[in-house]
Amino acid sequence: MLSPSSAIQVSLENSRVATRDSQSGVIGLKFCKTSINFVTGADNIARLWRCKDLDATAVTSFSLKHFFLTPEESMKVYLGDDSGISPQPHPRSNVAEKNRYYYQNRKAIVGFFNGPGLMSMGNRFSNLLISEIDQLQTSDDWIQEADLYSFVLKVLVGPAVEAMCGPVLRNQNPNFGNEFWKLDHDILYFFKGYPRWLAPSAHQNRAKLLDGVKRWHNIARDNFKASCVESDGHDRFYGSPLMRFRQQYLTNIDFLDADAIASQDLGLLWAENANSIPAIFWMLYETLQRPELLSQVMAEIAMASTDDPKGSAVNIEFLCTQPLLQSMYAETLRLYTSLFALRSAAHRSVDVDKFTIPQADLIAVDSRVCAMNSHLWSTGSLGNNGPEHHPLDCFWAERFIIRPGEPTSGPLRFDSKKARSSDPDATARDPGRNPYFSLDGLSGGWVPFGGGNRQCPGRNFAKQEIIVGFAHIVSMLEIELLARDKIKIRKPNMRYYGLGTLPPKGSVPFKFRKRD
Numbered sequence: 001m002l003s004p005s006s007a008i009q010v011s012l013e014n015s016r017v018a019t020r021d022s023q024s025g026v027i028g029l030k031f032c033k034t035s036i037n038f039v040t041g042a043d044n045i046a047r048l049w050r051c052k053d054l055d056a057t058a059v060t061s062f063s064l065k066h067f068f069l070t071p072e073e074s075m076k077v078y079l080g081d082d083s084g085i086s087p088q089p090h091p092r093s094n095v096a097e098k099n100r101y102y103y104q105n106r107k108a109i110v111g112f113f114n115g116p117g118l119m120s121m122g123n124r125f126s127n128l129l130i131s132e133i134d135q136l137q138t139s140d141d142w143i144q145e146a147d148l149y150s151f152v153l154k155v156l157v158g159p160a161v162e163a164m165c166g167p168v169l170r171n172q173n174p175n176f177g178n179e180f181w182k183l184d185h186d187i188l189y190f191f192k193g194y195p196r197w198l199a200p201s202a203h204q205n206r207a208k209l210l211d212g213v214k215r216w217h218n219i220a221r222d223n224f225k226a227s228c229v230e231s232d233g234h235d236r237f238y239g240s241p242l243m244r245f246r247q248q249y250l251t252n253i254d255f256l257d258a259d260a261i262a263s264q265d266l267g268l269l270w271a272e273n274a275n276s277i278p279a280i281f282w283m284l285y286e287t288l289q290r291p292e293l294l295s296q297v298m299a300e301i302a303m304a305s306t307d308d309p310k311g312s313a314v315n316i317e318f319l320c321t322q323p324l325l326q327s328m329y330a331e332t333l334r335l336y337t338s339l340f341a342l343r344s345a346a347h348r349s350v351d352v353d354k355f356t357i358p359q360a361d362l363i364a365v366d367s368r369v370c371a372m373n374s375h376l377w378s379t380g381s382l383g384n385n386g387p388e389h390h391p392l393d394c395f396w397a398e399r400f401i402i403r404p405g406e407p408t409s410g411p412l413r414f415d416s417k418k419a420r421s422s423d424p425d426a427t428a429r430d431p432g433r434n435p436y437f438s439l440d441g442l443s444g445g446w447v448p449f450g451g452g453n454r455q456c457p458g459r460n461f462a463k464q465e466i467i468v469g470f471a472h473i474v475s476m477l478e479i480e481l482l483a484r485d486k487i488k489i490r491k492p493n494m495r496y497y498g499l500g501t502l503p504p505k506g507s508v509p510f511k512f513r514k515r516d
Contacts (some may be wrong), residue, residue, distance in 0.1 A: 013014075016473040026355040031505045036362040037355075042376045042444035045365055048343075049443060049452030051350055055084070055102070056454045058362055067190050068267045069206060074260035077101050077253055082346050085453065092347055096254075104249045109457040112242040120232035121163050121240055122316045122464045126160035129469060130313055133476045138514045140285050146311055146484070148505035152281040153181050156469055160273045165265075168219055173212035179261040184274045185267075185498060213262040213399075217247070248334030273336065280469045282327055282336045285490065285508060287397045287474065288481050292398050294474065300325055301471045314471075320467050326437040327400035329466050330411075331449035333501070335395055339367040340498040367447045368497070376445045377411050403435045412441050453471035475515070482509040 024041025026327070039048050048054075062076040064070040070078075083089035085100040085106045089097075101500035112118070133157055137143075145151050157177040158263050172178055186202035224244070228235040238244035243265070250261050286293050304319035319325065343363045350357045357363055369378075372392050378399065381388035390396035396401060402410040439446055449456035473479075492502030 023313065024087070025114075025353050026357065031395055034362065035358070036364055037352075037357045038364045038366060039352055040366075040369060041353070042370070042442075045444035045451065046352070047444075048352055048363065049455075050478055051345070053345050053347055053350070054343040054363070054413070054452060054454060054455060055346045055362060055452075056343060057081070057102075057346070059340070060102075064263055064267055066193065067187060067270070068263040069210060070263040071257065071259050074255050074257065074263075076255050084346070090347060097252055100255055104253075105246075106457055107240060108245055108249065109318050112240070114244075115462045117233065117241055118460055118464065120234060121242075121259055121461060124234065124240075124467060125159055125163035125234070125465060126314060126316060126468050126472065128162055129156065129472050130476070132159050133472060136514070138475075138511065138512070139342045140184065142480075142511040144509070144511045148285065148479075148481070148510045149278070149281050149508055151502050151510070152284065152473070153177075153277055155473070156277045157273065160277065160465065160469075161269060162239070164240050164269065164272065165216070165243055166234065166235055166236050167222075169212070169216040169239070171185050171388075172215055172219065176209070176212060176464070178208050178267070179212075180273075181500070184210055184270065185503075187274075188496060191499065210259070211268055213266050213441060214258055215259065216413060217262065217265075217309070217449055221247070242376070259289050271456075272409055272462065273465075275500040278334065278467045278503060279329075279332050279466050281504070282471070283332045283466065283470045284473060284479070285504070286332070286479075287328070287399070287470075289511075290397070290481055296324055297328070297471075297474065301475050304471075314468070316464060316468055319471060320358075320464055321437075323401050323437045324397065325467050327396050328470075329436075329463060330439065330446065331395060331397060331401045332466070333369045334399075334446055335393075335503050336492055336493075337371075337448040338494075338497045339448060339500055341365040341447060343452075343454065359506065362409070365447060365451070366498075368478065369445050370445050373445055376413060376442075378411055379412075380408050399441065400437055401435050402438045404433050409435075410438060411446070472494065477512050478515050479510055479512045 001242050015235050024044060025039075026044070027038040028039065029036050029038070039045055057078065061075060064078060065075055066073075075363060078101065081093075081095050081099065081101050083093040083095040083100045083103060085103050087101060087103070089103070108163055115271045133185070136155070144469040154177060157180055158170060160181070161176065173179075182202075182205045186199065186205065186448045189199040190206075190320045194202070224235060227267075228237060233241040235244065238247065240389055246265070246268075247261070250264060256264075287297060300322040301314070301319065302320070306315050307311060314475070341364070343365075344361060346356065347359065348358050350363065374392060377392055379391055380396070392398065398409070405416050443451060449459040490508055493505040494502070496502050
């Protein structure tokens with residue numbers, strides 16, 4: 001198996017070379033018996049995503065086994081399912097219908113987050129977060145805290161977990177939030193394969209989390225009745241309809257026992273929240289350094305406010321379509337997400353540019369390399385000779401906003417727009433003369449959720465969680481960074497390269513009080 005630490009070092013070097021020399025193609029590497037092919041160049045990546053035969057077995061099986069301690073016997077399910085994610089299994093596959101994990105799992109998650117479930121969970125998260133912030137012990141005086149990052153993680157995790165899993169998981173495990181963020185911090189140990197004797201605290205904490213999830217499953221299984229389901233489909237035991245439905249199809253799959261299903265649900269919680277919630281920190285951190293930007297986002301948030309006593313305090317759908325908030329969300333993920341999107345071709349070789357990648361070889365797309373592609377992204381200048389007003393290693397809140405009539409606006413370089421105007425992933429729109437948010441032409445450049453038919457199925461809720469979480473914090477709390485002129489601008493911690501949204505390197509002291 002590919003050494004994760006070796007892959008990080010290779011990809012870091014790949015990033016430096018690709019962003020300096022704008023190499024485009026496939027960089028093939030071999031570790032022991034494992035071949036890995038880094039695909040670079042926006043056009044090559046966009047073509048790669050259109051290949052229907054790619055699977056994500058490598059990254060799924062690695063994370064479930066090494067991060068979330070899936071039993072060895074249960075790994076047969078993930079390693080042996082080559083049936084694909086379409087309703088009809090691949091003709092070369094012999095996997096039994098009930099054991100088609102990837103198809104059933106994706107169908108459940110996509111169906112939930114693209115239907116009424118998205119709004120019901122969004123409203124639950126919104127209301128729970130408002131309650132959480134209301135319960136903060138504050139007075140009219142400022143309260144000082146040592147670290148904004150830790151504060152955001154602590155405030156957000158409870159509402160996020162309860163919105164998905166209901167109150168029983170939190171009530172039965174009062175320290176779940178702290179244990180969850182310790183797991184996130186310790187992921188690096190599991191990524192590098194540290195045994196228990198080298199990282200005993202990390203292994204013990206993970207075991208406590210898994211035991212807590214199993215206790216929750218047992219309570220839910222023993223107490224749930226159809227009459228428990230509320231008007232929005234949620235219930236107090238399983239939480240969202242998604243978690244309830246997962247119990248049905250996961251328990252029916254051969255070799256998945258109680259331990260494996262606990263690993264599954266802990267993995268889902270980590271994937272959904274350990275990237276989104278840190279992204280809220282970065283969005284907040286960048287905003288607090290720009291008073292004018294804070295005023296602009298407060299105006300967008302105010303337009304989405306509602307007086308509906310039975311719903312959320314904001315119109316979530318309207319809030320999440322505001323141009324500036326969307327652009328800030330997209331820019332935060334571009335700049336602060338580092339993800340290895342790992343794929344392989346299950347049944348045939350794949351052609352990329354002039355290269356043929358053999359069947360079963362690993363294919364990697366590095367989101368950080370894509371985010372720093374100077375031949376794709378706009379820096380607010382015309383052509384190659386203009387000044388870089390907004391360098392790619394800096395946050396630009398309006399990078400994803402197109403202003404009709406302004407050729408330097410929008411995410412794409414001015415001299416690359418014509419070539420990408422026929423991008424099949426572009427969204428048809430007629431925005432009139434108003435500024436609008438756009439990801440058009442970026443299928444090979446903006447990849448915080450991967451791409452293609454294996455793109456993260458929870459990305460719609462991730463966007464909602466980030467924007468709603470950010471909006472409630474800035475609208476309910478007045479926050480000031482301390483000693484801004486005395487501390488260095490915080491940069492992401494590159495030790496976590498390739499693992500998702502990067503944490504900051506160093507603490508961010510601040511003070512806060514509730515707004516009137």
